[in-house]
Amino acid sequence: MNQRIPPPAQLRPASPAISSLSRHVSIVSMCLALAMSMTAASAEAPPSLWDRETQRIESIERATASTVCVFVPGGAGGGSAVLISPDGLALTNFHVTSPAGTYMRCGLSDGNIYDAVIVGIDPVGDLALIQLLGRDDFPTAEFVPSRQVQIGDACYAIGNPFLLATNLQPTVTAGIISGTRRYQYPSGTLLEYGNCFQTDASINPGNSGGPLYDAAGDLIGIIGRCSFEKRGRVNVGVGYAISGDQAQNFRGSLASGRILDHATLGATVGTDEDGSVRVTNILQSSDAFRRGLRYGDEILEVENRVVQTANDVQNLLATYPAQWRIPLTYRQDGEVIHTVVRLASVHRGDELLEKMKSALPPPPPAPPKEPSPSPDDETPGDGDPDAATPPAPAETEDVMKDAGGEPIPSEAVARIEERKGFANYFYNRQRQDQFIERLRKQFDGLPAKEDGWEIQGTAEIAGEQDSMPFTLVVSGEVCELTLGQRTERLTSPDRYIDSVDRGTAGGILAAMQHWQRMMQTGLDRFGETYAWGTAPLLGQRPLRDCTVGIHGGLESRFYQHPESGRLEVIEAFADRDGDPAELWIDPPQWLLTTNADNLADAGVLANSSDAESAAAESAAADSPDAPGDLPEVLHLRYGVEPLVTLRIEQWTAATQDANAPNATTQGLPESEDDDAK
Amino acid sequence: MRSNVPGPIPLLCRVLSLSMILLIGSPVQGQPSLARASSQVQDRVVKIYGAGGVGGLDAYQSGFIVSSIGHVATAWSSVLDVDPIVVLNDGRRFESKVVGFEPSLELAVLKLDVSDLPYFEVPAGTTEAPIARWGDPVLAVSNLFNIATGNEPESVMLGRIAARSQLDARRGTFETAYQGEVWLLDLVANNPGAAGGALVDLQGRLVGMLGKELRDRRTGVWLNYAIPSDVLRAPIGDIIAGRKTVAPVEQDPLLAREKSHNANTLGFQLIPDVLETTPVYVDTVSVNEPASRADLRPDDLILLVNGRRVPHQRAFRDQLRRIDRRDDAILTVQRDNEILELTIRP
Known part of the structure; x- marks a missing residue:
């Protein structure tokens, strides 16, 4: 322990006024209760040594409760972690959990050891989410906004150094805090630390994954690594913590049980002689290129944070999950352009999985254990055939073993489902179940007939004066959109892909078809589906819950509001290197006219309308079991431009003749290029 | 009577107003933040880049500004073997010249071509009010490990002054040229790149200059120290005022070869001059010649000639050419960890 006492230079004698106050202790405390219910200080200004010490003891006591000591079974290492939700979700380092695989044991300061399973991992950012089992009232730590943390602020590292605990x-x-906004180079492309904190609190092996708390006992970040060099693996006064902001960016996606990747802009930047940040190279396939970013442009802001050096840009980009869409401000030929850019993944395909295998040193060998007298004796109790557990066959030879070679307890086994590309598919399945449940609840008022939907109303096309009637028929693989005199009828997967590729109004059909299919078939028969995690919508927070469904060569991402669960957007991708068709369901009014020219205002508008919609949501929630209202507006966008807005007047089950292939099909105009663009 | 004992009502008001002040002010915390103390000195510390990057030698270190016209104090090291690049807190980069060099203090002073810089006073303190005392909290501000680049703030570490002591109290245990008084620190301040950084008190006043990495030869223990500002004050003041400079003099006339000194007339030979900047190492010393009588020895590294810096053999030969062969020559040499001043009489 290395607790510091407050500097003597700052000690001041209690002022004489205080002693006279002590006669009226009851009055004082009453006043404090009135005026200062939020702080625990006395009426002295500045606070006395006693108050500081009391506060510090309280802070550390509070903080310690949420600190987790991680032990890899079999004695093959360990580390620290910090609880962030009452149901036991805890953040730690990927390099702490990787020797353990799916199961580890965790100790809390309450003296209990809990089983814990892996939930999700982020090998690039060195984060992992685990879940401690057995309680729903775990003590938790609260994040402080990273921007509030300043160099010089007091902090505490609490954890399990040298596995002493x-x-x-x-x-x-x-x-x-010795430094903020630090950047630590990755080893290869893994374990990159962007925008992290530096501290002189003693950080040693075993502190990894543990919390760095501020003076009030709130969570600044996740401790991850140190500068050691020649002095051996002990602290030299330089430790780093992954920022709370970054951890929160990844938290939702980690909870989906996936193996996460980090983001890249698809462009490189350099700091110019004049101190500006310039694009030095850009991929034509990147979304940034599609949004107009070109060689030589000056980057001004990334997610509304001013950047002054190329380091600043990389620092911020390192804190985002792949595929996020974030606001970007740049200057081109003297003109300032605000846009949103979809960030690409750093790795492609199985590249990340391959790197994970090769990049990490093998875990230290587990100490030899006594051979079990009879392996069969250990199997009873493992696996629970009655429960709706994942397919963990209960045969003796397939019993899940921990890193020490012992069978994993059944409570933990019930929450482990291994699948390629996932840290733990069990959690992904949970998220998907939540998605479909919310979806069905929201749209239980829609006609559920096998035939599909027929929707009618008036359509407005961006750039055209007059609105026109529309008819939209969504029925299985065959969908049809009639806008005024024009009809687009899509009959095969290729046609849907082609429609999205060309950025036509037919993109509505692609999204609607997936939507209807999801409602009708559910997850299992839809095609490939998985919970993606959380992501901003058009660069705006709060982060939405995102679920992916792939069918017929199209990938759709369904975005649901985290609190209301309302389906807000379906993005239909024909190609990762092209704009998806974005179908917004009952979008906020401001969005309908938002385009590249006025996108800068979207942030302000989104925030104000968030408040409105939140009020509306809570009002709706007040009436229990109110049937989900039918959507009133469907709005199609590509990139940052609106294309079509459909105002719905009637939503019915599709009629027979729309679905049945008949002679008139031939006579309908083939999907002519939509000239609305 | 009432006037002596404040009644409950006015008291209540006073307490409430006190509370309001507290609420408006910074939140009460168990540990006060040192954010102000840390940020107020950032514009006076610099990052220094020079020679190195091979053989385990770092090419970077730290420094701090000691005059408004661009004098920068730093630790004497191999980083300064080339004209170093100095990066200010605002990201501006300057080429610099070594204008001051005190081998026995391991102090060097660089000069940038700039004006109106914020700078540290280098206080001397007094016996009654020393610049710091045993137990005082201090901040070490440096660019250790070269963590910060460009305009990024340097690292700040908190610790205490553990002692004021002679660094050579146990001679030979620590390999260091500096043997005077130091602040011993309880924090791991002396890391790669930290040398030349500023040690300040919580009011942002300079207390000392962070020393180099120092390790006990036998036990492997690392020592953390800083050279007190009262030790640095006079030499830095002399250098800034121009009373003392190591810059080679060019106003003294170049004498004819037979009228000036050279290594042979003094009775020693240097290692072969094969590089652009071959260091001035003594190879052999002839017996019963002026050099041997002054106890110059093989492997001595000549740093200064008559107080002028001789970074390489060309500069050494040039300086000797400006000294009349009938005059004494004062050589400042480094022998292992000692700095010696040898007066060679012809």
């Missing part, structure tokens, strides 16, 4: 009481070390 065999009595489950974590070690507390104190220090200050």
Whole structure:
């Protein structure tokens, strides 16, 4: 322990006024209760040594409760973690969990050891999410916004250095924030630390994955690594913590059980002689290129944060999951352009999985254990055939083993489902179930007939004066959109892909077809589906829950509001290197006219309308079991431009003749290029 | 009577107003933030880049500004073997010249071509009010490990002054040229790149200059120290005022070869001059010649000639050419970890 006492230079004698106050203690405390219910200080200004010490003890006590000591079964290492939700979700480092695989044991300062399973991992950012089992009232830590943390702020590292916490009481070390917005180079493309904090609190092996708390006991970040060099693997006063902002960016996606990738702009930048950040190279396939970014342009802001150096840009980009869409501001030929850019994945295909295998050193060998007298004796109790558990065959030879070679307890086995590309598919399945449940609840008022939907109303096309009637028929693989005199009828997967590729109004059909299919077939028969995690919508927070469905060569992403669960957008991708068709369902009014020219205002508008819609949502929630209202507006966008807005007047089950292939099909105009663009 | 004992009502008001002040002010915390103390010195510390990057030698270190016209104090090291690049807190880069060099203090002073810089006073303190005392909290501000680049703020570490002591109290245990008084620190301040960084108190006043990495030869223990500002004050003041400079003099006339000194007339030979900047190492010393009488020895590294810096053999030969062969020559040499001043009489 390395607790510091407050500097003597700052101690001041209690002012004489205070002693006279002490006669009226009851009055004082009453006043404090009135005026200062949020702080625990006395009426002295500045606070006395006593208050500081009391506060510090309280902060550390509070913080320690949420600190987790991680032990890899079989004695093959361990580390620290921090609880962030009452149901036991805890953040730690990927390099702490990787030797353990799917199961580990975790100790809390309450003296108990809990089983824990892996939930999701982020090998590039060195984050992992685990879940401690057995309680729904775990003590948790609260994040402080990373921008509030300043160099010089007091902080505490609490954790399990050198795995000392065999009595489950974590070690507390104190220090200050030595640096903010630090960048630590990755080894290869893994373990990159962007925008992280640097501290002189003693950080040692075993502190990895543990929390860095501020003076109030709130969570600044996740401790991850140190500068060591020649002095051996002990602290030299330089430790780093992954920022709370980054951890929160990844948290939702980690909870989906996936193996996450990081983001790249698809462009390189350099700091110019004049101190500006310029694009030095850009991929033509990148979304940034499609949004107009070109060689030589000056980057001004990334997610509304001013960037002054190329380092700043990389620092911020390192904190985003792949595929996020974030606001970008740049200057081109003297003109400032605000846009949103979809970030590409750093790795392609199985590249990340391959790197994970090769990049990490093998875990230290587990100490030899005594041979079990009879392996069969250990199997009863493993696997629970009655419960709706994942297909974990209960045969003796297939019993899940932990890193020490012992069978994993059944409670944990029930929450582990291995699948390629996922850290733990069990959690992904949970998220998908939640998605479909919310979807069905929201649209239980829609006609559920096998035949599909027929929707009628008036359509407005961007750039055209007059609105016109429309008819939209969504029925299985065959869908049809009639806008005024024009009809687009899509009959095969290629046609849908082609429609999205060309950015036509037919993109509505692609999204609607997936939507209807999802409602009708559910997840299992839809095609490939998985929960993606959380992502901003048009660069705006709160982060939405995103679920992916792939069918017929099209990939659709369904975005649901995290609180209301309302389906807000379906993005239909024909190709990763092209704009998806974005179908917005009952979008906010401001969005209908939002385009490249006025996108800068979208942030402000989104925030104000968030408040409105939140109020509306809560009002709706007040009436229990109110049937989900039918959508009133469907709005199609490509990139940052609106294309078609459909105002719905009637939503019925599709009539027979729309679905049945008949002679008139031949007579209908083939999907002529939509000239609305 | 009432006037002596404040009644409950006015008291209540006073307490409430006190509370309001507290609410408006910064939140009460167990540990006060040192954010102000940390940020107020950032514009006076610099990052220094020079020679190195091979053989385990770092090519970077730290420094701090000691005059408004661009004098930068830093630690003497191999980084300064070339004219170093100095990066200010605002990201501006400057080429610099070594204008001051105190081998026995391991102090060097660089000069940038700039004006109106914020700078540290280098205080001397007094016996009654020393610049710091045992137990005082201090901040070490440096670019250790070269973590910060460009305009990024340097790293700040908190610790205490553990002692004021002679660094050579156990001679030979620590390999260091500096043997005077130091602040011993309880924090791991002396890391790669930290040398030349500023040690300041919580009011942002300079307390000392961070030393180099120092390791006990036998036990492997690393020592963390800083050279106190009162030790640095006079030499830095002399250098800034121009009373003392190591810049080679060119106003002294170049004498004819037979009228000036050279290594042979003094009775020693240097290692072969094969590089652009071959260091001035003594190879052999002839017996019963002026050099041997002054106890110059093989493997001595000549740093200064008559107080002028001789970074390489060309500069050394040039300086000797400006000294009349009937005059004494004062050589400042480094022998292992010692800095010696040898007066060679012809």
